Amino acid sequence: MFLTISTTGSPERPATDLGFLLHKHPGKAQAFSTSHGTAHVFYPEASEERCTAALLLEVDPVALVRRGKGKGRGGAPDAALAQYVNDRPYAASSLLSVAMAAVFKSALNGVCRALPDRVQESLPLRVEVPALPARGGVELARGLFGPLGWARVDAVAVPLDERFPQWGDSRYVRLVLEGEMRLVDALRQLYVLLPVLDDAKHYWVAPDEVDKLLRAGEGWLAGHPEQKLITSRYLSRRWGLTRQAMERLELVRLAESDDLEVESLDNAVDETTDTEERPVPLAERRREAILTALRSAGAARVLDLGCGQGQLVQALLKDARFTEIVGVDVSMRALTVAARRLKLDRMGERQAGRVTLRQGSLSYTDRQLKGYDAAVLSEVIEHLDLERLPALEYAVFGAARPRTVLVTTPNVEYNVRWETLPAGHVRHGDHRFEWTRAEFGAWARQVAGRHGYEVDFLPVGPDDPEVGPPTQMAVFTTAAADTEKTHGKTHGRTDRESGEKTKEAKAA
């Protein structure tokens, strides 16, 4: 199994930077043992002008057969024979993608300490996979890579035997991709699409495959014309997982289109503020109100659920009393912006040890959210469909159970005071609902009752005598919090990189 990645360069931008971006030195041939054999990384060429990295996976057929036991397709009648007659050692497939994940872990995560800025840059790239098993043939290969922004997608069928063209084509294609692309995007596409084309995933699909797929699909999978086929094949047609992935991709798509809109009302200045003072945007007032509530609750370890682009995480980091801050959002794009805002890649060990950003959906319970002092849901609930709200309620109040939960949401009664908002409109295109004070109060009291919390309400922004404040905040507290932590501390940066250092150190 073989794959090459090439780039070209100049004296100012040498092609050998590819070595830094892949975290693999061009001067050395390196071998890494993976669960299925040995992965070799070497550079057939490495000059300022041109650099090619090759990944060769030498499969250990014995290990493969042993591990293959109990795999999903094991029941097929030819399974016994398949142990001996097997193209796995020669074809680029899911094994290559597993090897990529092991060998290019940092690069797949978009991390490069040596050249942090170049990670974000597009490079002239050429990827070649000489023998790629493709169920669906060249058509599907083109259909999968075509919409991803490559200047050239060349998929040609490999004949069964060149001497006998009448025999027709094999099930392999030779794939060449060329174009200006960020290396991280190219690697993530290959990581997902090689096994999708092969369609013979060799290992058992675990539930966390959905997370892996969403992470690797960041920035290209949501909205891909073949999203359904990709998701279903990647998850070995496990329908439950596929449906979950499709739902989450839909949320990602919505959240990402949402990012593009300007939160204009949030940034509108509050006219009622004393003109001598600097007018304060509502978003800032909300953060201040949240910080005050967290401080008076004595919280040190805080979850920011639906953290968006990380403004609150940033404010929390400025106060040393908040010793552990976890931002969670369904939108990878928002998290990427957050990571950039926080300068996570340049943060010192100690600061980095206080903050984690994780991709996740709040409509699923997550053991890793247990054991925190407080959780904040700032302007998040109104982004969920009403029928999804019970799932979020359970995930937060039923499963995670922090001692304090702060929930803010717009007060729809106040909308008449926004001069720029046409009557009857919600404040933001993605708001699924906006509640009156009575509606929010009723919901919050029911939630508190169902889960053993007390609830208080605080206004945020000017409290209009008639229509109330622009933002309403509920402060939930319970004496029966779940303070037990079920996970080890992941230090710094985004969670998908946790464990990276140890693994890379082992590989090196």
Ligand code: SAH
């Ligand atoms: N808390 C931030 C952002 C609010 S915007 C602030 O106060 O400014 C709402 C955020 O919720 C978006 O970033 C969106 O991606 C996120 N979100 C929406 N539905 C979600 C879900 N089901 N799980 C996790 N995050 C979600």
